[in-house]
Amino acid sequence: MSADAILSERDIxxxxxxxxDAEGLTRYARFAEHGRETFDGALATAQRIATEQFAPHNxxxxxxxxxxxxxxxxxxxxxxxxxxxxxxxxxxxxHADFERGGxxxxxxxxxxxxxxxxxxxxxxxxxxxxxxxxxxxxxAFATETQKARYMQPMLxxxxxGTMALSEPQxxxxxxxxxxxxxxxxxxxxxxxxxxxxxxxxxHPLSENIxxxxxxxLRDAPPGVKGLSLxxxxxxxxDAAGGPGPENGVALAGLNHKMGxxxxxxxxxxxxxxxxxxxxxxxxxxxxxxxxxxxxNEARTIVGMSSAMLAYAxxxxxxxxxxxxxxxxxxxxxxxxxxxxxxxxxxDVRRMxxxxxxIAEGGLALSLYxxxxxxxxxxxxxxxxxxxxxxxxxxxxxxxxxxxxxRALEANDAAIQCLGGYGYTRDFPVEQYWRDNRLxxxxxxxxxxxxxxxxxxxxxxxxxxxxHALAARIDATARAASxxxxxxxxxxxxxxxxxxxxxxxxxLVEIGRGEGAPVQLANANAFMEMAGHLTLAWMHLKAALVAxxxxxxxxxGAEADFYRGKLHACRYVFTVDLPKTERLAALxxxxxxxxxxxxxxxx
Amino acid sequence: xxxxxxxxxxxxxxxxxxxxxxxxxxxTANVKMSxxxxxxxxVEQAVRLKEAGAAEEVVAVSIGPQQxxxxxxxxxxxxxxxxxxxKHDGEVEPLAVAKLLKAVVEKEGPELVLTGKQAIDDDCNxxxxxxxxxxxxxxxxxxxxxxxxxxxxxxxxxxxxxLETIQLKLPAIVSxxxxxxxxxxxxLPNIMKAKKKPIDAHEPADFGVxxxxxxxxxxxxxxxxxxxGIKVESVDELVEKLKTEAKVI
Ligand SMILES: Cc1cc2nc3c(=O)[nH]c(=O)nc-3n(C[C@H](O)[C@H](O)[C@H](O)COP(=O)(O)OP(=O)(O)OC[C@H]3O[C@@H](n4cnc5c(N)ncnc54)[C@H](O)[C@@H]3O)c2cc1C
Numbered sequence: 128m129s130a131d132a133i134l135s136e137r138d139i140x141x142x143x144x145x146x147x148d149a150e151g152l153t154r155y156a157r158f159a160e161h162g163r164e165t166f167d168g169a170l171a172t173a174q175r176i177a178t179e180q181f182a183p184h185n186x187x188x189x190x191x192x193x194x195x196x197x198x199x200x201x202x203x204x205x206x207x208x209x210x211x212x213x214x215x216x217x218x219x220x221x222h223a224d225f226e227r228g229g230x231x232x233x234x235x236x237x238x239x240x241x242x243x244x245x246x247x248x249x250x251x252x253x254x255x256x257x258x259x260x261x262x263x264x265x266x267a268f269a270t271e272t273q274k275a276r277y278m279q280p281m282l283x284x285x286x287x288g289t290m291a292l293s294e295p296q297x298x299x300x301x302x303x304x305x306x307x308x309x310x311x312x313x314x315x316x317x318x319x320x321x322x323x324x325x326x327x328x329x330h331p332l333s334e335n336i337x338x339x340x341x342x343x344l345r346d347a348p349p350g351v352k353g354l355s356l357x358x359x360x361x362x363x364x365d366a367a368g369g370p371g372p373e374n375g376v377a378l379a380g381l382n383h384k385m386g387x388x389x390x391x392x393x394x395x396x397x398x399x400x401x402x403x404x405x406x407x408x409x410x411x412x413x414x415x416x417x418x419x420x421x422x423n424e425a426r427t428i429v430g431m432s433s434a435m436l437a438y439a440x441x442x443x444x445x446x447x448x449x450x451x452x453x454x455x456x457x458x459x460x461x462x463x464x465x466x467x468x469x470x471x472x473x474d475v476r477r478m479x480x481x482x483x484x485i486a487e488g489g490l491a492l493s494l495y496x497x498x499x500x501x502x503x504x505x506x507x508x509x510x511x512x513x514x515x516x517x518x519x520x521x522x523x524x525x526x527x528x529x530x531x532x533r534a535l536e537a538n539d540a541a542i543q544c545l546g547g548y549g550y551t552r553d554f555p556v557e558q559y560w561r562d563n564r565l566x567x568x569x570x571x572x573x574x575x576x577x578x579x580x581x582x583x584x585x586x587x588x589x590x591x592x593x594h595a596l597a598a599r600i601d602a603t604a605r606a607a608s609x610x611x612x613x614x615x616x617x618x619x620x621x622x623x624x625x626x627x628x629x630x631x632x633x634l635v636e637i638g639r640g641e642g643a644p645v646q647l648a649n650a651n652a653f654m655e656m657a658g659h660l661t662l663a664w665m666h667l668k669a670a671l672v673a674x675x676x677x678x679x680x681x682x683g684a685e686a687d688f689y690r691g692k693l694h695a696c697r698y699v700f701t702v703d704l705p706k707t708e709r710l711a712a713l714x715x716x717x718x719x720x721x722x723x724x725x726x727x728x729x
Numbered sequence: 730x731x732x733x734x735x736x737x738x739x740x741x742x743x744x745x746x747x748x749x750x751x752x753x754x755x756x757t758a759n760v761k762m763s764x765x766x767x768x769x770x771x772v773e774q775a776v777r778l779k780e781a782g783a784a785e786e787v788v789a790v791s792i793g794p795q796q797x798x799x800x801x802x803x804x805x806x807x808x809x810x811x812x813x814x815x816k817h818d819g820e821v822e823p824l825a826v827a828k829l830l831k832a833v834v835e836k837e838g839p840e841l842v843l844t845g846k847q848a849i850d851d852d853c854n855x856x857x858x859x860x861x862x863x864x865x866x867x868x869x870x871x872x873x874x875x876x877x878x879x880x881x882x883x884x885x886x887x888x889x890x891x892l893e894t895i896q897l898k899l900p901a902i903v904s905x906x907x908x909x910x911x912x913x914x915x916x917l918p919n920i921m922k923a924k925k926k927p928i929d930a931h932e933p934a935d936f937g938v939x940x941x942x943x944x945x946x947x948x949x950x951x952x953x954x955x956x957x958g959i960k961v962e963s964v965d966e967l968v969e970k971l972k973t974e975a976k977v978i
Contacts, residue, residue, distance in 0.1 A: 131743075160921065165920055165924060168803070168920035169920060172915050215916060217916045225921075229918075230917035230920070683759070684759050
């Protein structure tokens with residue numbers, strides 16, 4: 128399969144190098160060994176493994192979801208070798224330390240590598256993503272012994288990881304978790320309870336599965352403060368660190384999902400079948416805090432996955448619209464003339480342009496967030512680290528929720544571009560939509576993200592996070608004013624920014640006056656508004672680069688590439704950004720429409 | 730034993746080739762380039778020989794523009810030990826490459842040169858054979874199996890009628906075919922290691938070779954577009970068409 132069918136190598140290079148100066152990260156001691164050459168090498172390997180080993184079984188894995196046979200999970204045979212290639216190439220440890228066998232790649236570049244796998248086959252990649260996320264968490268909080276026993280095999284791709292938080296009665300509200308842990312008298316803990324929705328919770332793909340599990344110590348206070356995090360392997364480790372006997376994590380069932388069907392999703396019975404031993408990670412009562420430490424990374428990856436599914440759908444729809452002939456151009460008189468290609472119809476171009484704006488803007492925004500992670504972790508200057516951390520804090524819910532909502536819109540348009548064919552399983556776009564439908568739900572629903580943004584993030588550090596973001600957006604608006612062609616967009620961005628800041632202040636006021644329920648009843652509108660602004664900002668940043676490249680004489684296909692960037696920017700400023708006016712008015716009116724709807728009136 | 734592997738930078742096999750508007754060649758500006766796939770197989774084989782203890786050193790050599798160093802880096806990331814780059818912009822013909830390789834062989838003294846059987850850009854399938862002739866070495870072309878033992882190389886060749894096995898005395902040239910092995914991916918740790926491996930830079934003049942093309946390209950054009958197929962009603966009709974229309978029997 129041609130890589131261009133799912134993603135654009137040119138666009139990844141544009142975002143990394145022209146927009147985000149990824150090479151600038153090599154100034155940091157941690158990345159000093161790197162350069163364009165190593166970044167390109169890693170990306171080339173990612174692209175190849177993704178297109179040669181992941182993409183080919185994307186549909187097969189969708190049509191043949193994992194099955195329970197005699198209590199064991201059966202998965203199509205293509206998944207294991209694909210993940211073995213992923214492991215052998217070192218992608219489980221892409222950003223890990225050299226001493227641990229990693230490549231010490233900036234998070235930004237690691238994410239750009241992962242983009243290929245997400246676009247190629249999100250269901251198989253999920254095992255990789257979950258393991259990387261779990262090993263990051265161990266890296267931050269585990270003891271050296273725990274790292275050697277659990278994290279090192281994960282970096283090598285021998286053990287896979289999970290995030291075992293949710294329970295049937297505790298999804299959005301993790302404070303209601305009931306799984307309990309008691310000292311087992313051997314220095315560890317014995318766990319008992321049940322987990323729901325655990326992705327990758329069981330499978331035959333790795334030697335062992337390491338669950339990072341939230342549970343409550345017997346005497347812990349109720350609510351989130353009583354939660355601790357435990358390392359719970361599927362098989363207890365033997366003396367040599369290899370998988371030993373079963374550890375009482377029983378597979379109670381598989382969930383049957385609409386998408387992401389290549390990834391097992393499990394109901395787990397903890398300690399019902401036999402004793403289940405766990406090791407405490409860090410301090411008791413800190414479980415959720417530790418999880419939140421990883422949340423920014425995990426949630427921005429969800430935004431990235433969404434954007435990559437949008438990208439794959441866009442590329443497919445684009446290829447299709449260039450070939451399929453149907454209808455005549457408006458005003459064509461001769462019914463015997465050959466039909467036009469779909470792409471010649473303005474309405475199809477509208478849908479393609481919308482997808483392009485979301486997919487390319489989404490890629491840029493997700494990698495922008497990833498770069499903040501690198502700055503926050505590796506910059507020697509404390510103030511730079513603090514600033515990056517603040518911007519990341521406020522961008523994270525936007526990247527997660529806004530992109531996952533918009534990416535679904537993009538996949539919807541991809542289906543529409545193909546007409547009836549898009550509705551069949553003979554074409555990949557319907558699967559992209561179904562796979563993508565998870566993204567607004569997991570890692571905190573988009574409803575929860577909106578509450579996080581409007582209720583917490585805009586007010587955090589006395590508005591410090593919002594100010595930090597605003598300063599960055601303002602700098603782009605100002606830069607645009609130097610260009611005659613871009614100045615109107617610069618002004619529009621500046622106006623929208625002022626509007627957002629005004630609305631944010633008003634929401635805080637509403638929270639104090641009308642009360643938090645009214646404030647949060649407007650959270651979704653505020654999220655949408657912040658999202659449109661952020662997307663427009665990314666596109667204007669790209670337009671500045673494009674205008675510059677055209678000015679210095681880009682030609683041919685390169686010139687077309689940059690003109691495409693300018694036009695995607697125009698789309699967002701024409702169609703999306705103006706929506707912020709209506710949304711601001713709605714929020715500022717302290718809208719109560721939903722609140723005032725009494726339950727009995729339904 | 731030292732193994733020399735020539736690697737060529739070519740238009741990536743996934744790229745849809747476009748002919749330049751003026752018919753002077755194919756479009757390579759802003760086109761993705763990568764290592765000739767047959768050369769990847771040659772590198773893989775050389776690295777396997779080293780891993781098996783049959784070779785001590787693997788040297789990758791490329792003749793081409795500055796960016797050919799990226800192709801050498803790929804070979805280094807797959808496991809080659811060091812690289813030699815002979816910088817030349819513009820087209821190079823098999824004979825010039827063979828002459829340059831001969832000079833490199835004389836300097837380096839490898840016992841085995843592993844080449845791809847052909848490069849996918851010009852499909853010449855000549856360089857290995859020419860090099861063997863210039864050096865007066867044994868050659869085994871289109872290898873689908875290679876064993877090194879007792880100072881010789883046993884090469885299984887893909888020939889029209891099936892497989893042919895020959896025994897070569899070393900030093901020798903072996904050109905590799907598709908089925909010899911499946912090349913590994915350049916792993917991330919090896920990409921980091923490759924960065925530290927040396928690449929010697931040279932010019933053709935250093936070896937006293939003038940790489941100016943000896944052939945003149947008159948015109949490059951696209952093959953005629955494929956016509957849609959038809960269904961024939963019977964075998965007789967098929968034979969008839971093969972005779973009269975396709976004129977192949
Ligand atoms: C395919 C899949 C994979 C998953 N993988 C994992 C995993 O690996 N590990 C893991 O631990 N979990 C996983 N989950 C669980 C996932 O995180 C939860 O489904 C999610 O957090 C929502 O919880 P819930 O399903 O109980 O829905 P609920 O919490 O019941 O939410 C239902 C609706 O009510 C809204 N809502 C809930 N509370 C509030 C509130 N306070 N204010 C406003 N609105 C609210 C939500 O936004 C949502 O729209 C997965 C889920 C799925 C579907």
